[in-house]
Amino acid sequence: MHWPPSVARFRLQFACLGGMTCRWHTWLARFPERSPMLLIHRRITHHPLSPVAIRTHKSPYRQGFQLEQSNSTFESHLIRCLQRAFQVTDPDPRLQLKNPQIAALLTFIIPGAGQLYQGRTFKGAVFLICILGTFLFGMQKSGWRAVYAAEVEETEHGFNNVRRSARWPLGYFAQAGMGLPATFALIQRQRFLSADNPVMADSIDGPTEFEFEGQITSGRESVDVSGTLKLESYMQGGAQNVRGVFSGTDKEGLELNFPVEPIPSERFMASPMGASARRHINVGILNPERDQAIGVLRGTTARPLMNWLLMPPDNIALGELHGGLGKTFELAVVCTWIAGLLNILAIWDALEGPAYGYGDEQDEESDGKSDDAKDDAKSTADDAQPTPATA
Amino acid sequence: MVDLSITWYVIPLSAVISLAYSASRYELTEKILQRATRLFITITTCMLVAFAVLWAFSFRL
Numbered sequence: 245m246h247w248p249p250s251v252a253r254f255r256l257q258f259a260c261l262g263g264m265t266c267r268w269h270t271w272l273a274r275f276p277e278r279s280p281m282l283l284i285h286r287r288i289t290h291h292p293l294s295p296v297a298i299r300t301h302k303s304p305y306r307q308g309f310q311l312e313q314s315n316s317t318f319e320s321h322l323i324r325c326l327q328r329a330f331q332v333t334d335p336d337p338r339l340q341l342k343n344p345q346i347a348a349l350l351t352f353i354i355p356g357a358g359q360l361y362q363g364r365t366f367k368g369a370v371f372l373i374c375i376l377g378t379f380l381f382g383m384q385k386s387g388w389r390a391v392y393a394a395e396v397e398e399t400e401h402g403f404n405n406v407r408r409s410a411r412w413p414l415g416y417f418a419q420a421g422m423g424l425p426a427t428f429a430l431i432q433r434q435r436f437l438s439a440d441n442p443v444m445a446d447s448i449d450g451p452t453e454f455e456f457e458g459q460i461t462s463g464r465e466s467v468d469v470s471g472t473l474k475l476e477s478y479m480q481g482g483a484q485n486v487r488g489v490f491s492g493t494d495k496e497g498l499e500l501n502f503p504v505e506p507i508p509s510e511r512f513m514a515s516p517m518g519a520s521a522r523r524h525i526n527v528g529i530l531n532p533e534r535d536q537a538i539g540v541l542r543g544t545t546a547r548p549l550m551n552w553l554l555m556p557p558d559n560i561a562l563g564e565l566h567g568g569l570g571k572t573f574e575l576a577v578v579c580t581w582i583a584g585l586l587n588i589l590a591i592w593d594a595l596e597g598p599a600y601g602y603g604d605e606q607d608e609e610s611d612g613k614s615d616d617a618k619d620d621a622k623s624t625a626d627d628a629q630p631t632p633a634t635a
Numbered sequence: 636m637v638d639l640s641i642t643w644y645v646i647p648l649s650a651v652i653s654l655a656y657s658a659s660r661y662e663l664t665e666k667i668l669q670r671a672t673r674l675f676i677t678i679t680t681c682m683l684v685a686f687a688v689l690w691a692f693s694f695r696l
Binding site for chain 2: 338339364366367370371374375377378571572575579582586589590592593597598599600601602603604
Protein backbone atom coordinates (compact mmCIF):
# COMPACT_ATOMS: atom_id res chain seq x y z
CA MET A 245 0.00 0.00 0.00
CA HIS A 246 1.27 3.41 -0.95
CA TRP A 247 1.41 5.85 1.94
CA PRO A 248 2.29 9.50 1.39
CA PRO A 249 5.46 10.48 3.26
CA SER A 250 3.61 12.80 5.61
CA VAL A 251 1.12 10.08 6.53
CA ALA A 252 3.90 7.57 6.80
CA ARG A 253 5.79 9.87 9.14
CA PHE A 254 2.72 10.31 11.27
CA ARG A 255 2.18 6.58 11.42
CA LEU A 256 5.78 6.01 12.33
CA GLN A 257 5.62 8.57 15.06
CA PHE A 258 2.37 7.08 16.31
CA ALA A 259 3.98 3.69 16.20
CA CYS A 260 6.54 4.75 18.78
CA LEU A 261 4.08 3.66 21.41
CA GLY A 262 5.01 5.00 24.80
CA GLY A 263 8.12 6.59 23.31
CA MET A 264 9.77 3.25 22.79
CA THR A 265 11.94 2.83 19.73
CA CYS A 266 13.97 -0.10 18.62
CA ARG A 267 17.05 -0.33 16.51
CA TRP A 268 16.10 -2.75 13.81
CA HIS A 269 19.47 -3.84 12.73
CA THR A 270 20.55 -4.62 16.30
CA TRP A 271 17.40 -6.49 17.19
CA LEU A 272 17.28 -8.39 13.95
CA ALA A 273 20.90 -9.39 14.29
CA ARG A 274 19.81 -11.76 17.07
CA PHE A 275 18.02 -13.93 14.54
CA PRO A 276 19.72 -15.89 11.77
CA GLU A 277 18.74 -15.12 8.23
CA ARG A 278 15.72 -16.92 6.73
CA SER A 279 14.46 -17.89 10.18
CA PRO A 280 10.68 -18.07 10.62
CA MET A 281 10.85 -15.13 13.02
CA LEU A 282 12.55 -12.97 10.41
CA LEU A 283 10.04 -13.98 7.77
CA ILE A 284 7.20 -13.09 10.10
CA HIS A 285 8.72 -9.71 10.83
CA ARG A 286 9.36 -9.14 7.16
CA ARG A 287 5.65 -9.75 6.58
CA ILE A 288 4.76 -7.45 9.45
CA THR A 289 6.91 -4.59 8.18
CA HIS A 290 5.02 -4.63 4.90
CA HIS A 291 1.71 -4.21 6.68
CA PRO A 292 0.52 -0.61 7.08
CA LEU A 293 -0.53 -1.23 10.67
CA SER A 294 2.87 -2.52 11.61
CA PRO A 295 4.10 -1.14 14.92
CA VAL A 296 7.45 -0.37 13.38
CA ALA A 297 9.57 2.27 15.00
CA ILE A 298 12.46 3.92 13.31
CA ARG A 299 15.08 5.94 15.03
CA THR A 300 14.38 9.27 13.51
CA HIS A 301 11.20 10.74 12.10
CA LYS A 302 12.27 14.03 10.62
CA SER A 303 10.93 15.32 7.34
CA PRO A 304 12.70 13.94 4.28
CA TYR A 305 12.85 17.47 2.94
CA ARG A 306 14.88 18.66 5.91
CA GLN A 307 17.33 15.93 6.75
CA GLY A 308 15.88 12.72 5.53
CA PHE A 309 15.31 9.54 7.35
CA GLN A 310 18.45 8.17 8.94
CA LEU A 311 17.82 4.49 8.54
CA GLU A 312 21.13 2.92 9.35
CA GLN A 313 22.57 1.13 6.41
CA SER A 314 23.93 -2.31 6.92
CA ASN A 315 26.43 -4.48 5.13
CA SER A 316 24.09 -7.41 5.45
CA THR A 317 22.20 -8.18 2.24
CA PHE A 318 19.07 -9.13 4.09
CA GLU A 319 19.10 -6.05 6.29
CA SER A 320 19.68 -3.78 3.31
CA HIS A 321 16.77 -5.48 1.61
CA LEU A 322 14.66 -5.02 4.74
CA ILE A 323 15.54 -1.34 4.91
CA ARG A 324 14.52 -0.91 1.26
CA CYS A 325 11.25 -2.72 2.02
CA LEU A 326 10.59 -0.40 4.93
CA GLN A 327 11.35 2.62 2.83
CA ARG A 328 9.01 1.46 0.09
CA ALA A 329 6.29 0.37 2.52
CA PHE A 330 6.30 3.76 4.23
CA GLN A 331 7.37 5.66 1.13
CA VAL A 332 10.31 7.25 2.88
CA THR A 333 12.42 9.23 0.44
CA ASP A 334 15.81 10.80 0.48
CA PRO A 335 15.98 14.60 0.83
CA ASP A 336 15.08 16.36 -2.42
CA PRO A 337 17.82 18.94 -3.05
CA ARG A 338 15.49 20.99 -5.24
CA LEU A 339 13.44 21.95 -2.22
CA GLN A 340 14.97 24.29 0.34
CA LEU A 341 12.74 24.90 3.35
CA LYS A 342 15.24 27.33 4.97
CA ASN A 343 13.90 27.83 8.49
CA PRO A 344 10.63 25.84 8.43
CA GLN A 345 9.40 27.13 11.78
CA ILE A 346 9.64 30.74 10.68
CA ALA A 347 8.03 29.85 7.37
CA ALA A 348 5.16 28.13 9.18
CA LEU A 349 4.70 31.13 11.46
CA LEU A 350 4.67 33.51 8.50
CA THR A 351 2.08 31.35 6.75
CA PHE A 352 0.00 31.25 9.92
CA ILE A 353 -0.02 35.05 10.01
CA ILE A 354 -0.48 35.62 6.27
CA PRO A 355 -1.28 32.66 3.98
CA GLY A 356 1.50 32.09 1.48
CA ALA A 357 4.02 34.37 3.19
CA GLY A 358 6.03 31.40 4.43
CA GLN A 359 6.26 29.91 0.96
CA LEU A 360 7.39 33.26 -0.45
CA TYR A 361 10.04 33.41 2.28
CA GLN A 362 11.23 29.96 1.17
CA GLY A 363 11.41 31.09 -2.45
CA ARG A 364 8.47 28.95 -3.58
CA THR A 365 6.87 31.77 -5.48
CA PHE A 366 4.14 29.92 -7.35
CA LYS A 367 2.87 28.19 -4.23
CA GLY A 368 3.06 31.35 -2.20
CA ALA A 369 1.02 33.18 -4.81
CA VAL A 370 -1.54 30.34 -4.96
CA PHE A 371 -2.02 30.30 -1.20
CA LEU A 372 -2.05 34.07 -0.95
CA ILE A 373 -4.64 34.55 -3.66
CA CYS A 374 -6.82 31.53 -2.94
CA ILE A 375 -6.84 31.41 0.84
CA LEU A 376 -6.55 35.08 1.66
CA GLY A 377 -8.92 35.94 -1.19
CA THR A 378 -11.56 33.54 0.10
CA PHE A 379 -11.20 34.88 3.61
CA LEU A 380 -11.44 38.52 2.56
CA PHE A 381 -14.44 37.72 0.37
CA GLY A 382 -16.20 36.19 3.35
CA MET A 383 -15.35 39.11 5.58
CA GLN A 384 -16.53 41.67 3.07
CA LYS A 385 -19.83 39.84 2.45
CA SER A 386 -20.53 39.71 6.17
CA GLY A 387 -19.77 43.36 6.84
CA TRP A 388 -16.46 42.37 8.46
CA ARG A 389 -18.28 40.49 11.19
CA ALA A 390 -17.84 36.85 10.17
CA VAL A 391 -15.04 36.16 12.65
CA TYR A 392 -15.83 36.26 16.36
CA ALA A 393 -14.45 34.36 19.30
CA ALA A 394 -17.55 34.32 21.50
CA GLU A 395 -21.31 34.00 21.24
CA VAL A 396 -22.73 36.30 23.86
CA GLU A 397 -26.08 35.98 25.53
CA GLU A 398 -27.49 38.74 27.70
CA THR A 399 -30.30 37.77 30.03
CA GLU A 400 -32.27 40.01 32.36
CA HIS A 401 -32.44 39.10 36.02
CA GLY A 402 -34.77 41.67 37.44
CA PHE A 403 -34.95 45.42 36.90
CA ASN A 404 -31.74 46.97 35.62
CA ASN A 405 -29.84 43.72 36.13
CA VAL A 406 -28.60 42.19 32.90
CA ARG A 407 -26.08 39.38 32.97
CA ARG A 408 -23.79 38.44 30.13
CA SER A 409 -22.59 34.92 29.36
CA ALA A 410 -20.23 33.88 26.56
CA ARG A 411 -19.50 30.56 24.91
CA TRP A 412 -17.01 29.52 22.27
CA PRO A 413 -18.49 29.23 18.77
CA LEU A 414 -17.42 26.01 17.06
CA GLY A 415 -16.81 27.83 13.80
CA TYR A 416 -14.05 29.88 15.43
CA PHE A 417 -11.86 26.79 15.65
CA ALA A 418 -12.06 26.45 11.86
CA GLN A 419 -11.25 30.14 11.45
CA ALA A 420 -8.33 29.79 13.87
CA GLY A 421 -6.15 28.63 10.98
CA MET A 422 -6.07 32.27 9.84
CA GLY A 423 -3.69 33.45 12.53
CA LEU A 424 -3.89 37.21 12.31
CA PRO A 425 -7.67 37.76 12.39
CA ALA A 426 -8.26 34.83 14.72
CA THR A 427 -5.75 36.16 17.23
CA PHE A 428 -7.23 39.63 16.98
CA ALA A 429 -10.72 38.18 17.56
CA LEU A 430 -9.35 36.50 20.68
CA ILE A 431 -8.05 39.83 21.96
CA GLN A 432 -11.37 41.47 21.20
CA ARG A 433 -13.15 38.73 23.14
CA GLN A 434 -11.06 39.52 26.22
CA ARG A 435 -11.75 43.24 25.84
CA PHE A 436 -15.47 42.64 25.37
CA LEU A 437 -15.77 40.54 28.51
CA SER A 438 -13.63 42.86 30.62
CA ALA A 439 -14.90 45.32 33.21
CA ASP A 440 -14.24 48.20 30.81
CA ASN A 441 -17.27 47.06 28.82
CA PRO A 442 -20.24 47.01 31.20
CA VAL A 443 -23.42 45.35 30.08
CA MET A 444 -25.48 48.46 30.78
CA ALA A 445 -23.86 51.84 30.24
CA ASP A 446 -26.12 53.95 32.45
CA SER A 447 -23.64 56.65 33.18
CA ILE A 448 -20.86 58.50 31.45
CA ASP A 449 -17.47 59.51 32.74
CA GLY A 450 -17.63 63.14 31.77
CA PRO A 451 -19.04 65.55 29.19
CA THR A 452 -19.37 63.62 25.99
CA GLU A 453 -20.42 64.60 22.53
CA PHE A 454 -21.80 62.07 20.04
CA GLU A 455 -22.61 62.28 16.39
CA PHE A 456 -26.20 61.02 16.30
CA GLU A 457 -28.70 59.61 13.80
CA GLY A 458 -32.11 58.47 14.79
CA GLN A 459 -35.79 59.18 15.18
CA ILE A 460 -37.96 61.39 17.37
CA THR A 461 -41.11 59.59 18.39
CA SER A 462 -44.02 61.40 20.01
CA GLY A 463 -47.28 59.54 20.21
CA ARG A 464 -47.84 57.99 16.83
CA GLU A 465 -45.60 60.37 14.90
CA SER A 466 -41.92 59.90 14.23
CA VAL A 467 -39.40 62.09 12.47
CA ASP A 468 -35.92 61.20 11.24
CA VAL A 469 -33.27 63.45 12.66
CA SER A 470 -29.50 63.77 12.67
CA GLY A 471 -27.17 65.98 14.61
CA THR A 472 -25.11 66.08 17.80
CA LEU A 473 -25.99 64.75 21.22
CA LYS A 474 -24.15 66.32 24.14
CA LEU A 475 -24.34 64.49 27.45
CA GLU A 476 -22.99 65.21 30.91
CA SER A 477 -23.35 63.61 34.29
CA TYR A 478 -24.43 65.35 37.50
CA MET A 479 -25.18 64.42 41.06
CA GLN A 480 -28.71 64.57 42.40
CA GLY A 481 -29.71 63.26 45.79
CA GLY A 482 -26.48 61.28 46.10
CA ALA A 483 -27.03 59.48 42.80
CA GLN A 484 -25.36 60.12 39.50
CA ASN A 485 -27.67 61.15 36.68
CA VAL A 486 -27.20 62.07 33.06
CA ARG A 487 -28.67 64.90 31.09
CA GLY A 488 -27.93 66.43 27.76
CA VAL A 489 -28.92 68.44 24.75
CA PHE A 490 -29.68 67.41 21.19
CA SER A 491 -28.83 69.82 18.38
CA GLY A 492 -29.59 68.91 14.82
CA THR A 493 -32.02 68.99 11.94
CA ASP A 494 -34.77 66.83 10.56
CA LYS A 495 -34.97 65.58 6.96
CA GLU A 496 -36.45 68.85 5.76
CA GLY A 497 -33.72 70.93 7.31
CA LEU A 498 -35.69 72.27 10.25
CA GLU A 499 -33.34 73.06 13.12
CA LEU A 500 -34.01 71.28 16.38
CA ASN A 501 -32.63 71.89 19.86
CA PHE A 502 -34.06 70.35 23.01
CA PRO A 503 -32.94 68.86 26.34
CA VAL A 504 -32.84 65.10 26.81
CA GLU A 505 -32.61 62.68 29.73
CA PRO A 506 -32.38 58.88 30.07
CA ILE A 507 -35.68 57.04 30.23
CA PRO A 508 -35.90 55.21 33.60
CA SER A 509 -37.59 52.09 32.20
CA GLU A 510 -35.24 51.62 29.24
CA ARG A 511 -31.58 50.94 28.66
CA PHE A 512 -29.93 54.31 28.14
CA MET A 513 -26.92 53.32 26.04
CA ALA A 514 -25.46 50.12 24.62
CA SER A 515 -22.06 48.95 25.82
CA PRO A 516 -19.04 50.91 24.58
CA MET A 517 -17.81 47.77 22.76
CA GLY A 518 -20.04 45.62 20.61
CA ALA A 519 -20.36 43.84 17.30
CA SER A 520 -22.25 46.66 15.61
CA ALA A 521 -20.49 49.62 14.07
CA ARG A 522 -23.09 51.87 15.69
CA ARG A 523 -24.11 52.11 19.32
CA HIS A 524 -27.74 52.46 20.38
CA ILE A 525 -28.83 55.41 22.51
CA ASN A 526 -32.35 55.95 23.90
CA VAL A 527 -33.24 59.17 25.68
CA GLY A 528 -36.41 60.97 26.54
CA ILE A 529 -37.12 64.47 25.17
CA LEU A 530 -37.90 66.92 27.97
CA ASN A 531 -40.27 69.85 27.94
CA PRO A 532 -38.01 72.41 29.66
CA GLU A 533 -40.93 74.38 31.07
CA ARG A 534 -42.71 71.47 32.67
CA ASP A 535 -39.68 69.20 33.05
CA GLN A 536 -41.50 66.16 31.75
CA ALA A 537 -40.92 63.81 28.84
CA ILE A 538 -42.85 64.67 25.73
CA GLY A 539 -41.24 62.20 23.36
CA VAL A 540 -38.46 59.73 22.84
CA LEU A 541 -35.24 60.11 20.88
CA ARG A 542 -33.88 56.75 19.70
CA GLY A 543 -30.89 56.35 17.50
CA THR A 544 -27.30 55.34 17.11
CA THR A 545 -23.87 56.84 17.26
CA ALA A 546 -20.71 55.57 15.63
CA ARG A 547 -18.36 53.30 17.57
CA PRO A 548 -14.58 53.60 17.08
CA LEU A 549 -13.20 50.91 14.77
CA MET A 550 -11.36 49.07 17.52
CA ASN A 551 -14.55 48.88 19.56
CA TRP A 552 -16.55 46.91 16.98
CA LEU A 553 -14.18 45.13 14.56
CA LEU A 554 -14.29 41.35 15.24
CA MET A 555 -16.14 41.93 18.50
CA PRO A 556 -18.35 39.09 19.74
CA PRO A 557 -21.99 39.65 18.77
CA ASP A 558 -24.80 39.27 21.27
CA ASN A 559 -28.00 37.49 20.34
CA ILE A 560 -29.60 40.75 19.17
CA ALA A 561 -26.67 41.62 16.92
CA LEU A 562 -26.59 38.10 15.50
CA GLY A 563 -30.29 38.33 14.84
CA GLU A 564 -29.76 41.61 13.01
CA LEU A 565 -26.96 40.06 10.95
CA HIS A 566 -28.98 37.03 9.93
CA GLY A 567 -32.09 39.12 9.38
CA GLY A 568 -30.29 41.73 7.32
CA LEU A 569 -27.97 39.56 5.27
CA GLY A 570 -29.79 36.25 5.25
CA LYS A 571 -28.03 33.40 3.46
CA THR A 572 -25.23 35.72 2.42
CA PHE A 573 -24.01 35.84 6.02
CA GLU A 574 -23.92 32.06 6.22
CA LEU A 575 -22.01 31.85 2.93
CA ALA A 576 -19.57 34.47 4.22
CA VAL A 577 -18.96 32.55 7.45
CA VAL A 578 -18.45 29.29 5.54
CA CYS A 579 -15.87 31.01 3.33
CA THR A 580 -13.90 32.01 6.41
CA TRP A 581 -14.05 28.45 7.73
CA ILE A 582 -12.75 27.11 4.42
CA ALA A 583 -9.93 29.65 4.39
CA GLY A 584 -8.92 28.76 7.94
CA LEU A 585 -8.88 25.03 7.25
CA LEU A 586 -6.97 25.41 3.98
CA ASN A 587 -4.38 27.55 5.77
CA ILE A 588 -3.64 24.59 8.03
CA LEU A 589 -2.55 22.69 4.92
CA ALA A 590 -0.46 25.66 3.85
CA ILE A 591 1.21 25.83 7.28
CA TRP A 592 1.97 22.11 7.09
CA ASP A 593 3.42 22.61 3.61
CA ALA A 594 5.69 25.39 4.87
CA LEU A 595 6.81 23.27 7.80
CA GLU A 596 7.31 19.90 6.16
CA GLY A 597 7.20 20.40 2.41
CA PRO A 598 4.69 18.96 -0.04
CA ALA A 599 2.77 16.07 1.46
CA TYR A 600 2.93 13.62 -1.44
CA GLY A 601 6.20 14.57 -3.09
CA TYR A 602 7.83 16.89 -5.57
CA GLY A 603 5.55 15.72 -8.37
CA ASP A 604 7.88 13.73 -10.61
CA GLU A 605 7.93 10.55 -8.54
CA GLN A 606 6.56 8.48 -11.43
CA ASP A 607 10.13 7.64 -12.52
CA GLU A 608 10.99 6.60 -8.95
CA GLU A 609 7.90 4.40 -8.74
CA SER A 610 8.86 2.54 -11.92
CA ASP A 611 12.42 2.19 -10.57
CA GLY A 612 10.96 0.89 -7.33
CA LYS A 613 8.95 -1.70 -9.21
CA SER A 614 12.03 -2.86 -11.10
CA ASP A 615 13.92 -3.06 -7.78
CA ASP A 616 11.08 -5.15 -6.42
CA ALA A 617 11.34 -7.50 -9.36
CA LYS A 618 15.10 -7.82 -8.89
CA ASP A 619 14.75 -8.41 -5.15
CA ASP A 620 12.05 -11.02 -5.69
CA ALA A 621 14.23 -12.78 -8.25
CA LYS A 622 17.19 -12.66 -5.87
CA SER A 623 15.24 -13.95 -2.90
CA THR A 624 13.83 -16.77 -5.07
CA ALA A 625 17.37 -17.64 -6.12
CA ASP A 626 18.51 -17.54 -2.47
CA ASP A 627 15.66 -19.81 -1.42
CA ALA A 628 16.49 -22.22 -4.19
CA GLN A 629 20.07 -22.61 -2.94
CA PRO A 630 20.54 -25.54 -0.55
CA THR A 631 21.04 -24.65 3.11
CA PRO A 632 24.62 -25.36 4.17
CA ALA A 633 24.80 -28.14 6.73
CA THR A 634 25.77 -27.10 10.25
CA ALA A 635 28.54 -28.86 12.05
CA MET B 636 -38.40 27.26 -6.69
CA VAL B 637 -34.74 26.80 -5.82
CA ASP B 638 -32.76 29.98 -5.31
CA LEU B 639 -29.72 29.41 -7.50
CA SER B 640 -28.05 32.78 -7.02
CA ILE B 641 -26.08 31.78 -3.96
CA THR B 642 -25.41 28.29 -5.31
CA TRP B 643 -23.21 29.68 -8.07
CA TYR B 644 -20.61 30.57 -5.43
CA VAL B 645 -19.90 26.86 -5.15
CA ILE B 646 -17.97 26.90 -8.43
CA PRO B 647 -15.22 29.36 -7.48
CA LEU B 648 -15.13 27.85 -3.98
CA SER B 649 -14.52 24.39 -5.46
CA ALA B 650 -11.77 25.83 -7.66
CA VAL B 651 -10.09 27.48 -4.69
CA ILE B 652 -10.27 24.33 -2.57
CA SER B 653 -8.93 22.17 -5.43
CA LEU B 654 -6.03 24.51 -6.11
CA ALA B 655 -5.01 25.07 -2.50
CA TYR B 656 -5.29 21.38 -1.62
CA SER B 657 -3.30 20.25 -4.66
CA ALA B 658 -0.66 22.91 -3.98
CA SER B 659 -0.16 21.46 -0.52
CA ARG B 660 0.38 17.97 -1.97
CA TYR B 661 2.95 18.63 -4.72
CA GLU B 662 5.66 21.05 -5.72
CA LEU B 663 5.78 20.95 -9.52
CA THR B 664 3.54 23.59 -11.10
CA GLU B 665 2.29 21.27 -13.84
CA LYS B 666 1.47 18.55 -11.35
CA ILE B 667 -0.37 20.97 -9.08
CA LEU B 668 -2.48 22.33 -11.92
CA GLN B 669 -3.15 18.87 -13.30
CA ARG B 670 -4.29 17.45 -9.97
CA ALA B 671 -6.26 20.61 -9.15
CA THR B 672 -8.15 20.37 -12.42
CA ARG B 673 -8.93 16.73 -11.81
CA LEU B 674 -10.12 17.41 -8.29
CA PHE B 675 -12.25 20.34 -9.43
CA ILE B 676 -13.93 18.22 -12.09
CA THR B 677 -14.54 15.48 -9.53
CA ILE B 678 -16.08 17.88 -7.02
CA THR B 679 -18.33 19.60 -9.53
CA THR B 680 -19.41 16.31 -11.06
CA CYS B 681 -20.35 14.90 -7.68
CA MET B 682 -22.25 18.05 -6.81
CA LEU B 683 -24.06 18.03 -10.16
CA VAL B 684 -25.10 14.43 -9.56
CA ALA B 685 -26.32 15.33 -6.09
CA PHE B 686 -28.26 18.30 -7.42
CA ALA B 687 -29.76 16.15 -10.15
CA VAL B 688 -30.91 13.55 -7.64
CA LEU B 689 -32.43 16.22 -5.38
CA TRP B 690 -34.12 17.87 -8.34
CA ALA B 691 -35.54 14.54 -9.43
CA PHE B 692 -36.89 13.85 -5.96
CA SER B 693 -38.45 17.30 -5.74
CA PHE B 694 -39.98 17.19 -9.21
CA ARG B 695 -43.59 18.33 -9.17
CA LEU B 696 -43.60 18.74 -5.39
